[in-house]
Amino acid sequence: MSLDLSDNLNLSDNDAAMLSGDRGEALAMAMRILTKFARVMGASELLDISAAHIDGCLVTGQSSLDLAEALRDRGGQVAVPTTLNVSSLDLLHPELYRGDDEPRARQLMQAYEDMGCQPTWTCAPYQLEARPGFGDQIAWAESNAIAFANSVLGARTNRYGDFIDICCALTGRAPAAGLHLDEHRLAQLVISVEHLPDRLLATDAFFPVLGFVIGTSVDTRVPAVVGIPQATEDQLKAMCAAAASAGSVGLIHVVGITPEAPDLSTALGNEPVAETIIVTASDVVHARDRLSSGDATALSTVSLGTPHYSQAELATLLNMLAGRSVHESIAMYVNTSRDVLGASGGIAAGLSDLGVQLVTDTCTYITPVMKPVTGVAMTDSAKWAYYAPGNLGVDVAFASLSECVESAVAGQILRDSDMWGGL
């Protein structure tokens, strides 16, 4: 027996006009792809979106360029304000690029700019001044940004990705399904960190590690995390990025902190708790250890800023360096956006003076901008730690920011044995 997916999707007159080619070939192509996608989503209709974020501007192969150029060449123009994710190049520091795909990367970036997208080149569009608000229907790609938009901003997006992001941006429509709808935004299980020692909750590496634990535990479900006394946007960013790398996570309620979870019963929609996962200290330590890989011991590289560092994070880094330069044997990178860099005043210059290489428009784990990594690469990002071994073939030491800074200055891996409280 076969279930027919095609019967359930009702198109508006405008959708049908786009699909038929009455509004031009680009919209017809975008709507063909979008309607097929919407049927797989189980949507009964499409809804209007107010913004889009595109992650198809990173070269992942010829097909990413082929689709962008096909839509551009057919006259495609975005229907809503659309920001662009990281690209394969750092246009502000072009000398860093060591790859051989620059012409194709530039073509791809140009195709999206030609369609009216804003050249923001950041994986943290929620750090831009104009960001979506509570309840806004949007179509965002980039897994960390999706989780942040849903969880922290209370905006509504499904887990969009390459191809469908631009189709939504061109048509101004998205499938009315999943996290766009109230009923799919309720928490389905509880993750309790109430029993963890306070000293663990206070370490700066806790949030990315918690995100990794969440990502590996919840699968596709929406969790409500209880027991976190306070969290900054930057800490929630690190948690969301890790969770969305390790699992298919699009929304995490943090009870008492995120907008749809003022209390647990609200997050659950007043339904009883179906399942509670109690996170133990050994779970956290196990997850932390899984984020480090390989046998190398000599430190050669430190990479921070995945997702792109905020103003506050750059300032913290500068403070932690406290006037000390990065050791001559270490290459230290910080990924951030051109927007944050432009507004950072003396902070970026201060970091450069101490030997920190700022990277903008892209990220050190997705494109060859770092010098060859001859030993261990250290990072404070669980997402970077997760992907860099596969993408770059490097050994990774996951660490707290303070461990990264002290190691970069000393020229060797320094661990803070007190930080995890002997765990």
Place this chain on the structure above:
Amino acid sequence: MNVTVLVDGNASGPTFALDEPVSFWGGVDPMTGTIIDVHHPQHGQSISGKVLVMGHGRGSSGASSVLSEAIRLGTAPIGIVLETADPLIALGSVVADELYNKSIPVVVVDDFESAQTSTSLSIAGSQLLLQD
């Protein structure tokens, strides 16, 4: 067995069942069809030319373009059998069809365990035949 067709098509070949979900982006090399996620238990194995049986996709949102690129290059699985509908996986095949007139069938089955433990699978539209 109930079969829901996400992307229509035909494929017949050996089963490759994933022990854990894999993120195509960062987890599969489209040039070779090899699993490159070092955290994955089947790291180093090839999914090329097989009928891939996986619960659902995982992780980063670049899955579709990696799959469409693998389809373009001929390194992709010849078909994908899922436990739950995964729009990002289906999209990779939809776009490869739009751009290159090449696609692979993607289906969801209710008796996922039988698909997982099969040695070979044939997808023909909404028909799924398996060999133990």
